[in-house]
Amino acid sequence: MNTRLIRVGNSQGIVLPKKLLQQYQLSGEVDLQPTPEGLLITPVSKPRRQGWGERFQQAIAQGQDPEGELLEGFSDETFEETEWQW
Numbered sequence: 001m002n003t004r005l006i007r008v009g010n011s012q013g014i015v016l017p018k019k020l021l022q023q024y025q026l027s028g029e030v031d032l033q034p035t036p037e038g039l040l041i042t043p044v045s046k047p048r049r050q051g052w053g054e055r056f057q058q059a060i061a062q063g064q065d066p067e068g069e070l071l072e073g074f075s076d077e078t079f080e081e082t083e084w085q086w
Contacts, residue, residue: 001020005012021027029044059066 001017003014003016005014016026024041025043026041027043031042031044033040033042056066
């Protein structure tokens with residue numbers, strides 16, 4: 001597949017077809033790595049829930065009950081008392 005370099009301000013860029021973006025799950029931030037064969041473009045995968053542990057500990061240190069607050073309003077006592085079975 002051939003494409004052209006286009007001027008973007010003082011730099012240059014390329015336009016990637018939508019099909020390639022979807023196929024390789026590219027969106028937002030990407031990682032560029034030079035290789036002997038050319039340029040490798042990969043999606044940046046940020047670990048899910050990154051930083052949650054620290055925020056959870058901070059909330060506890062401030063006297064909050066994060067688990068209780070997250071689950072507030074989700075209790076269904078009728079289901080628990082009548083339909084739940086072990």
